[in-house]
Amino acid sequence: MKITVVGMGYVGIVAAAGLAAGGHEVLGVDIDRVRIEALDKGRVPLYEPGLEARVAEGLARGLLCFRHRDDVVEDLGEAALIATGTPPTHGGAADLNQVMAAVSWIKAAGRPGLVVVMKSTVPPGTRLCTKTRKVIRTG
Ligand SMILES: NC(=O)c1ccc[n+]([C@@H]2O[C@H](COP(=O)([O-])OP(=O)(O)OC[C@H]3O[C@@H](n4cnc5c(N)ncnc54)[C@H](O)[C@@H]3O)[C@@H](O)[C@H]2O)c1
Numbered sequence: 407m408k409i410t411v412v413g414m415g416y417v418g419i420v421a422a423a424g425l426a427a428g429g430h431e432v433l434g435v436d437i438d439r440v441r442i443e444a445l446d447k448g449r450v451p452l453y454e455p456g457l458e459a460r461v462a463e464g465l466a467r468g469l470l471c472f473r474h475r476d477d478v479v480e481d482l483g484e485a486a487l488i489a490t491g492t493p494p495t496h497g498g499a500a501d502l503n504q505v506m507a508a509v510s511w512i513k514a515a516g517r518p519g520l521v522v523v524m525k526s527t528v529p530p531g532t533r534l535c536t537k538t539r540k541v542i543r544t545g
Contacts, residue, residue: 407430407431407483407484407485408430408431408432408433408481408482408483408484409425409430409431409432409433409483409484409485409486409487410432410433410434410435410482410483410485410486410487410512410516411425411432411433411434411435411486411487411489412435412436412475412486412487412488412489412490412508412511412512413435413436413488413489413490413491413504413508413526414434414435414436414438414441414442414445414472414489415452415489415490415491416452416454417489417525417526418434418436418487418489418490418525419434419445419450419452419454419457419461420454420457421487421489421525422434422464422470423457423460423461423464423470424460426460426463426464426467426469426470427460427463427464429469430469431469431483432464432469432470432471433471433472433473433478433480433482433483434470434471434472434473435472435473435474435475435478436472436474436475437474437475437476439474442472442473442474445461445472446465446471446472448461448462448465475511478515481517482512482515482516482517482520483520484520484521485520485521485522485523486512486516486520486521486522486523487523487525488505488508488509488512488522488523488524488525488526489525489526490504490505490507490508490526491504491526492504492505492526492527492528498529499529499532500527500528500529500532500534502528502532502534502537504526505524505526505528505534505538506537506538506541509522509538509541509542510541513541513542522538522542524538
């Protein structure tokens with residue numbers, strides 16, 4: 407299966423490397439060009455035991471590749487997993503800006519019928535799924 411993971415932080419890199427290790431073809435996307443260039447060379451900008459080896463293996467097998475969001479020209483595949491940040495606001499809610507930007511980009515770049523998987527975490531009651539569905543259905 408071809409899968410795009412949006413957001414190459416802790417969660418996204420681990421998910422991307424794990425899915426590639428499971429034989430999936432994975433595209434890892436971020437808006438941080440320095441981070442993408444490092445990942446593309448097999449350098450992981452955080453410590454997680456075994457992760458760098460998994461990333462190197464995925465790159466070597468051609469199952470894992472990394473792109474800046476603005477450079478993506480390939481098909482996003484059958485599913486896109488969102489792993490962008492949801493930092494807390496001053497009021498204690500989750501800031502959804504990164505997630506909603508990712509949803510809008512997936513809608514514009516993905517094929518019809520692509521499955522959107524939400525890995526980013528928000529407090530109960532945020533209505534993230536409802537907001538995501540609205541963007542996907544109406545833009
Ligand atoms: N860190 C954890 O252990 C953990 C565990 C479970 C869930 N989560 C949740 O997963 C989500 C991600 O957590 P994290 O720790 O990996 O966050 P992070 O801040 O380390 O990484 C987020 C990444 O998303 C990128 N990004 C931001 N906007 C983007 C966009 N529009 N398009 C593409 N990339 C974009 C950022 O540049 C960054 O590299 C959060 O919602 C968090 O609450 C985290």
